[in-house]
Amino acid sequence: MAKSKLSGGEWVVITGSGLIIAFAAIIGSIVYLKPPPVNFIYEETLETAAGEAIYRREGCLSCHEIFGNGASYGPSLDGIGSKRSKEWIIRYLKSPWPGVSAKPYRLRMPSYASLPSSDLEKLAQYLLALKFIQSSD
Ligand code: HEC
Numbered sequence: 355m356a357k358s359k360l361s362g363g364e365w366v367v368i369t370g371s372g373l374i375i376a377f378a379a380i381i382g383s384i385v386y387l388k389p390p391p392v393n394f395i396y397e398e399t400l401e402t403a404a405g406e407a408i409y410r411r412e413g414c415l416s417c418h419e420i421f422g423n424g425a426s427y428g429p430s431l432d433g434i435g436s437k438r439s440k441e442w443i444i445r446y447l448k449s450p451w452p453g454v455s456a457k458p459y460r461l462r463m464p465s466y467a468s469l470p471s472s473d474l475e476k477l478a479q480y481l482l483a484l485k486f487i488q489s490s491d
Pocket residue numbers: 409412413414415416417418427428429434438443446447451452453454455456457458459460461462463464466477481
């Protein structure tokens with residue numbers, strides 16, 4: 355009865371290959387499962403441009419960042435139009451509450467209830483035009 359025995363060197367090769375295959379499988383599934391990159395876009399119209407002017411006038415960018423412009427005392431508003439509805443945004447601008455974003459912030463979002471409703475409407479139009487799209491590559 356010829357029993358085939360593996361030498362020490364062969365075991366090293368076999369376990370080594372096994373480890374390499376396991377490693378490749380893990381890395382492969384991470385790469386495969388990685389979500390596609392997100393692109394932020396701004397769909398400008400006359401109404402959103404009017405809203406952007408109010409956004410600047412009210413100094414929203416002293417706390418918020420859009421396309422890398424502005425400060426980070428509040429959350430970035432890139433893609434906010436894909437996240438929130440117009441009703442939500444107007445309600446939030448009138449009476450904001452803390453804890454809407456994933457991270458805690460030291461500053462509080464001020465209330466803009468004193469703005470005329472036409473301004474709130476335009477601000478909401480502007481924010482709604484900030485969308486995100488998942489690119490297919
Ligand atoms: C003093 C700083 C400050 C200013 C000025 C400010 N914000 Fe904010 N804003 C915040 C902070 C902080 C939050 C996050 C609150 C939280 O989650 O606790 C926030 C949250 C928001 C959100 C909700 C974001 C989300 O993820 O849903 C919107 C929309 C928003 N702000 C719009 C505006 C607009 C429009 C203006 C100008 C009219 C403005 N903010 C001015 C600090 C500010």
